[in-house]
Amino acid sequence: xxxxxxxxxxxxxxYKTMIRIIRNLLKQLGFSDIDDAADGTEALAKMxxxxxxxxxxxxxxxxxxxxxxxxxxxxxxxxxxTPFIMVTAESxxxxxxxxxxxxxxxxxxxxxxxxxxxxKINAVFGE
Amino acid sequence: MAKxxxxxxxxxxxxxxxxxxxxxxxxxxxxxxxxxxxxxAQSSVETLKEFLNRLDTTVGDDFHQIMEKISxxxxxxxxLNMPNNEVCPLTDAENELKMVVKATEDATNRIMSAAETIxxxxxxxxxxxxxxxESKVMEIFEACSFQDITGQRINRVVETLDFVDxxxxxxxxxxxxxxxxxxxxxxxxxxxxxxxxxxxxILHGPQxxxxxxxxxxxxxxx
Numbered sequence: 187x188x189x190x191x192x193x194x195x196x197x198x199x200x201y202k203t204m205i206r207i208i209r210n211l212l213k214q215l216g217f218s219d220i221d222d223a224a225d226g227t228e229a230l231a232k233m234x235x236x237x238x239x240x241x242x243x244x245x246x247x248x249x250x251x252x253x254x255x256x257x258x259x260x261x262x263x264x265x266x267x268t269p270f271i272m273v274t275a276e277s278x279x280x281x282x283x284x285x286x287x288x289x290x291x292x293x294x295x296x297x298x299x300x301x302x303x304x305x306k307i308n309a310v311f312g313e
Numbered sequence: 314m315a316k317x318x319x320x321x322x323x324x325x326x327x328x329x330x331x332x333x334x335x336x337x338x339x340x341x342x343x344x345x346x347x348x349x350x351x352x353x354a355q356s357s358v359e360t361l362k363e364f365l366n367r368l369d370t371t372v373g374d375d376f377h378q379i380m381e382k383i384s385x386x387x388x389x390x391x392x393l394n395m396p397n398n399e400v401c402p403l404t405d406a407e408n409e410l411k412m413v414v415k416a417t418e419d420a421t422n423r424i425m426s427a428a429e430t431i432x433x434x435x436x437x438x439x440x441x442x443x444x445x446x447e448s449k450v451m452e453i454f455e456a457c458s459f460q461d462i463t464g465q466r467i468n469r470v471v472e473t474l475d476f477v478d479x480x481x482x483x484x485x486x487x488x489x490x491x492x493x494x495x496x497x498x499x500x501x502x503x504x505x506x507x508x509x510x511x512x513x514x515i516l517h518g519p520q521x522x523x524x525x526x527x528x529x530x531x532x533x534x535x
Contacts, residue, residue: 199461201460201461201464203457203458203460203461204458204460204461207454207455207457207458210451210454211451211454211455214447214451245516246465246516246518251514251516253514253515254514275461275462275465275518275519275520276515276516276517276518276519276520276525277519277520277524277525277526277527277531278515278517278520278524278525278526279525279526280515281515281517282526282531282534283534284515286534286535292535293531293534293535294528294531295525295526295527295528295531296458296461296462296519297455297458297459297462298455298458298528299451299452299455300451300454300455302528309535
C-alpha cells in the first residue's frame with residue numbers, strides 16, 4: 187500500500203503544542219491535508235463526518251482516551267480499516283500489549299523525532 | 314457526648330440518709346448502737362461504690378473518646394497514601410518534579426544548540442544552508458514536545474497535592490485545629506472514580522527513566 191501524501195490525516199491530542207509539533211513534522215514529510223481533534227470524542231465525531239487515511243492519536247485524554255477511540259474505531263464497520271498510530275507517553279508493556287490487542291497499527295513513545303514518525307508511517311503503509 | 318458529673322447529687326445523699334436513719338427526736342447521739350454504726354458504714358461504702366463506679370465510667374468514656382480520635386486520625390493519616398500507590402505520594406510528586414526540571418533543561422539545551430547551529434551556518438552554500446536550517450528547525454519542533462510530558466507530570470503533582478491538602482484539612486478539622494486557609498472544594502468520590510478510571514484505561518502517565526519500554530522494544534513487539 188503506497189503512501190498517498192494527499193490523504194487527510196487526523197491528529198488527536200489534548201495538548202495544542204503537540205498538535206502543532208506533529209502537524210509541522212507531517213508537513214515536513216509531505217502531508218498537506220492535516221486535521222486535528224482535542225480528544226477521542228471529537229475525533230470520533232470528525233471520523234464519522236469524513237474518511238481519514240490515517241489517525242495519529244495520543245492515549246491520555248479526557249473525556250475519551252485514545253485507547254477508547256481505538257476500540258470504537260475498530261468496532262465500527264465503516265471505520266475499522268483506518269490506519270491508527272498511537273503516539274503517547276504511556277510506555278508500559280501492558281499499554282503496548284493492550285493497544286496491539288485492540289488493533290493499533292503502530293506505537294510511538296513520546297518524546298519522538300521526525301525520523302521515528304516517518305518510519306512508523308512507512309511501516310503502516312508497508313513501505 | 315456531654316460530660317457526666319462525678320459528684321453524687323446532694324438531694325440523693327439526703328434521701329439515703331433519711332431512708333437509712335429515720336430521725337427520732339427521743340434518741341440522742343449516745344444511744345446509737347454498734348449495729349447502727351455498722352449499718353451506716355455499709356451504707357457509706359455502697360454510696361461510695363456507686364460514686365466510684367460513676368467516676369470510673371466517666372473516665373473510661375473520656376479515654377474511649379480519646380482512643381477513637383487517635384484511631385480515626387491514624388486512619389486518616391494512612392489514607393494520605395493514595396490508593397493503589399506503593400510509594401508515598403509526596404515522594405512520587407518529588408520525583409515527578411525532578412523529571413520536569415530535567416526534561417525542561419534537556420529541551421532548552423537542544424533548542425539552544427539547534428539555534429546556535431543555525432546562527433553559525435554558512436549561507437554561502439544556499440543548498441547546504443537550507444538543509445541545515447530545515448533539519449535544525451525540525452529539532453526545535455521535536456524538543457518542544459517536552460511541554461506535553463512535563464504538563465502531564467505537573468498535573469499529577471497538582472492532583473497529589475490536592476489530595477494531601479484535603480486529607481490534612483480533614484484531620485485538622487477532626488482534631489478541632491483551626492487552619493489559616495479555607496480548604497478548597499474537593500470531591501473525594503470523584504477523585505476515587507478518576508483513580509479507578511485510570512486503572513481501567515491503563516493511564517499511568519509518563520514513566521520515569523528506566524521504567525517502561527523503549528521504542529526499539531516496542532518495534533520488536535510489532
